[in-house]
Amino acid sequence: MTGVAREVTAPDPAVQLLRLLQFGDSMFPIGGFSFSGGLESAIQEGLVTDPDSLQEYTRTAIEQAALGDGVGLIWAHRAALAGDLAELERIDLQVYARKLSAETRTMSVRVGKKFAEMGVGITGAPLLDAWLERIKEGTTPGCYPVCLALNFAVQGLSDREAFTVHQYGVGAMILGAALRLMKVSHVETQRILYDLNADAGSDYELASRSSLSDMAGFAPLVDILAAVHEKAHLRLFMN
Amino acid sequence: MTRAGNIPERVPSQVDEPPGVRARALVDFDAEPPQMASGAVGKDAYLRLGFERRGDRTILAELDRRVPFMVQRALYPDVTLPDQAWIFIITTSGCVLQGDRFALDVSLASGARAHVTTQSATKIHSMDVNHAVQKQTLTLEEDSYLELLPEPLIPHRRARFLSDTRITIAPSATLLYGEIVQPGRKHHHAQESFGATLLSLQLEAQRPDGRALFSENLVVEPAVRSVRQTGVMGTFDVFGNVLLLTPEDRANRVLERMDARVDLDRGVASGAGSLPNGAGLMFKAVGRETEQVKAEVRSFWGVVREEITGTSLPEPYF
Numbered sequence: 001m002t003g004v005a006r007e008v009t010a011p012d013p014a015v016q017l018l019r020l021l022q023f024g025d026s027m028f029p030i031g032g033f034s035f036s037g038g039l040e041s042a043i044q045e046g047l048v049t050d051p052d053s054l055q056e057y058t059r060t061a062i063e064q065a066a067l068g069d070g071v072g073l074i075w076a077h078r079a080a081l082a083g084d085l086a087e088l089e090r091i092d093l094q095v096y097a098r099k100l101s102a103e104t105r106t107m108s109v110r111v112g113k114k115f116a117e118m119g120v121g122i123t124g125a126p127l128l129d130a131w132l133e134r135i136k137e138g139t140t141p142g143c144y145p146v147c148l149a150l151n152f153a154v155q156g157l158s159d160r161e162a163f164t165v166h167q168y169g170v171g172a173m174i175l176g177a178a179l180r181l182m183k184v185s186h187v188e189t190q191r192i193l194y195d196l197n198a199d200a201g202s203d204y205e206l207a208s209r210s211s212l213s214d215m216a217g218f219a220p221l222v223d224i225l226a227a228v229h230e231k232a233h234l235r236l237f238m239n
Numbered sequence: 240m241t242r243a244g245n246i247p248e249r250v251p252s253q254v255d256e257p258p259g260v261r262a263r264a265l266v267d268f269d270a271e272p273p274q275m276a277s278g279a280v281g282k283d284a285y286l287r288l289g290f291e292r293r294g295d296r297t298i299l300a301e302l303d304r305r306v307p308f309m310v311q312r313a314l315y316p317d318v319t320l321p322d323q324a325w326i327f328i329i330t331t332s333g334c335v336l337q338g339d340r341f342a343l344d345v346s347l348a349s350g351a352r353a354h355v356t357t358q359s360a361t362k363i364h365s366m367d368v369n370h371a372v373q374k375q376t377l378t379l380e381e382d383s384y385l386e387l388l389p390e391p392l393i394p395h396r397r398a399r400f401l402s403d404t405r406i407t408i409a410p411s412a413t414l415l416y417g418e419i420v421q422p423g424r425k426h427h428h429a430q431e432s433f434g435a436t437l438l439s440l441q442l443e444a445q446r447p448d449g450r451a452l453f454s455e456n457l458v459v460e461p462a463v464r465s466v467r468q469t470g471v472m473g474t475f476d477v478f479g480n481v482l483l484l485t486p487e488d489r490a491n492r493v494l495e496r497m498d499a500r501v502d503l504d505r506g507v508a509s510g511a512g513s514l515p516n517g518a519g520l521m522f523k524a525v526g527r528e529t530e531q532v533k534a535e536v537r538s539f540w541g542v543v544r545e546e547i548t549g550t551s552l553p554e555p556y557f
Contacts, residue, residue: 042470045501045508053469060470067458097453100521102513216439216458220478222470223523227499227510 011156019155023119023148024165026172030114035107036177036237037061037170041225043181044232051184055192058174060219062196065170066203068098068217069108070163071210073145077162080153083127088150089140091212096141098215101226103239105141112144115151125154163204171196177237268399268437270368277338277369284308284341288326290383292350296322300348307332308341313353319550323352328389330361335373335400337366344376347383347412352548357389360421363398363435370399370437377404379412379484384548388540391419391477391529396434406444408452408484413547416442417481417522417536420459421529422466425476432476433461444484444518452484452518475506475525479532483543484519492546494520497539507531511539 011019026032039057042048048057072095079087099105116132119125131150135142145166152162175189229239275282286308289301299313309331313324328343335341347353363371379385394400408414420438423431438459444452457480459466466472483490490513499510506527511520524535541552 038470046503047469047473047501056469060468063464093451094454097451097515098455100453100455100512100514105515214456215454216456218457218459218464218466219471220480220523220525221473221475221501221508223512223521224499224501224508224510224525225470227512227523228501230512231499231510 016157020157020161020165023151023155024168026169026176028115028118030111030118032111032169032173033176034238035111035173036181036239037174038222038225038229038239039174039177040181040235040237040239041229041232042221045225045228047221047225048178048182051188051192054175054178054182054184054189055195058171058192059196060222061170061174062167062199063203064217064219064222065167066207068215069095069143069145070166070203070207071212071215072143073149073163073166074159074208074210075212076146076149077153077159080127080150085127085130085134088131088146089134092140092143092146094212094215095143095146098217099143101223103226103230107239108143108145109141112142112147115144116142116147119147119151119154123151123155125151128154159208160204163207164200167200167203168193168197181236268366268368268370272338272369274336275338278340279338281306281332282336282339284330284332284339285344286310286328286342287344288353288355289346289348290324290351290353290385291348292352297324297347297351297353299324299326301346308343317354317553319553320352320544320548323354323384325354325356328355328357330357334362334364335371335398336364337369337371337399339371341371341373342375343373345385345387346378347380347385349380349409350382351380352384354386354388356387360390361392363392363394363400365395365397366399366436367397370401373400373402375402375404377406377408377414377416379406379408379414381409381411383409383412385413386415386540388415388417388536391421391533393421393424394435394438395423396428396430398435399437400435401437401439402441404440404442406442406452406484407447408444409447411486413483413485413489413543415481415483415540415543417479417540419529419532419536420478420480422472422476433459433466433472435459435461440480442482444482450516452516453514455480455482455521472525474503475508475527477526477529477532479509479522479524479526479536481522481524481536481539482514482519483522483539484514485543485547487517487519489547490514490517490519493539493542496542496546497522505531507535509535509539 287303291300501508509524
């Protein structure tokens with residue numbers, strides 16, 4: 001198995017920044033707009049009522065992502081740099097096994113597969129193509145953080161960049177849904193995103209020092225809201 | 240002790256073993272207590288319970304114990320499930336203290352049915368050095384049925400408690416595992432509402448062939464990440480974490496009957512969902528008071544009893 005390092009020619013910093021913007025864009029067509037990260041139920045149940053509670057809820061989601069998926073993502077990035085598909089599968093299964101809520105699993109594998117397909121279509125990277133084959137064969141679930149890490153690794157983008165884009169995506173998804181679900185202005189959602197993004201650096205430092213088995217979380221109300229959402233009759237979002 | 244010859248001390252490599260939450264806990268909270276040493280006699284409780292089906296009932300075929308864990312004989316108090324052996328775990332020290340290293344090993348041979356609980360709530364005392372560890376190993380063979388529903392955990396302020404549960408379960412067996420965690424003695428001291436330093440509740444389930452089912456690693460560090468945040472505990476105080484591992488068709492029947500709701504007026508919320516890899520269900524409940532969460536867990540337990548054993552849970556005795 002060849003490592004991906006050879007496939008990547010040293011990228012021009014401007015091009016690298018543009019790649020980051022392109023694949024980290026909340027409008028990148030992987031269907032992120034159909035998910036609310038539990039916000040739809042949080043609003044219906046009266047837990048999120050105003051910009052303050054929206055900010056807290058989004059902070060919870062971002063913190064949970066840093067402790068769980070973010071750790072898996074960093075390990076997946078390391079495995080991708082080594083071109084180690086077996087290790088990527090092991091990490092992918094670990095990430096999947098920690099998603100105890102059905103809608104969260106559905107979102108992760110749906111967005112993950114789409115992201116891998118887009119990545120193959122755009123970059124044509126052989127490692128990404130081999131990974132997509134494994135997802136299609138059903139040998140690995142293809143969780144989003146793993147697919148994102150792989151995509152970034154084959155493009156010569158760092159694990160820090162992949163981690164940061166993943167964190168940004170969690171916040172942008174929830175705040176994008178908030179605009180359609182509650183009375184909140186664009187200025188307020190952007191200010192919240194701006195505030196919460198300030199923690200990305202320290203979150204990365206902690207995640208990059210964690211072992212894979214350290215992937216953790218604690219958000220009982222988010223889990224209960226996912227259960228409420230699955231039982232709901234009227235739904236705008238897929239989670 | 241010095242090592243002989245040229246055998247190097249093993250230095251943990253940065254990549255293999257980075258200092259994660261657990262490793263950090265072991266480094267930060269590893270000083271020996273000035274009282275009894277960690278894991279000393281009286282602090283290394285061990286309990287091995289082996290249940291087997293004999294004739295028309297389940298017996299406690301194997302019992303091995305070490306203080307402060309203690310168990311008397313199996314009882315058969317449930318008239319609706321008279322074959323099920325009940326075990327009440329007694330901890331003679333009355334609590335969990337710094338430096339305690341407890342281990343519980345429960346196994347059910349095929350067709351056995353058991354209920355394991357504790358005599359009372361488990362207080363985890365304040366710690367100024369070291370930490371406490373609880374390791375649980377659960378093994379369920381084909382068609383066995385275990386309800387492991389201990390009384391609540393009460394972590395006092397500055398408690399550091401690491402729980403590690405490994406489950407190996409045959410595809411036809413059923414495990415109902417539930418733990419309730421209180422915020423502390425919230426009426427006793429202002430700092431005892433989530434005043435623990437670290438709670439790490441780790442659980443991993445697999446099939447006998449080693450196939451992974453799911454993992455959960457709940458890490459509560461109130462001083463690092465606010466527990467009161469929207470989406471975490473919010474205004475709720477008590478947390479109930481229940482897992483039902485059972486064949487998928489049965490799990491789906493239970494799930495269909497479970498309601499999911501957040502009731503801010505009454506101060507209680509709960510909901511169930513499907514676990515990955517067809518492992519069964521998770522059920523989470525939060526409440527303002529312990530009794531509310533106990534009632535939620537009991538109502539889930541009642542549905543499990545009906546759908547899996549075909550019997551109804553009797554009215555609570557007291």
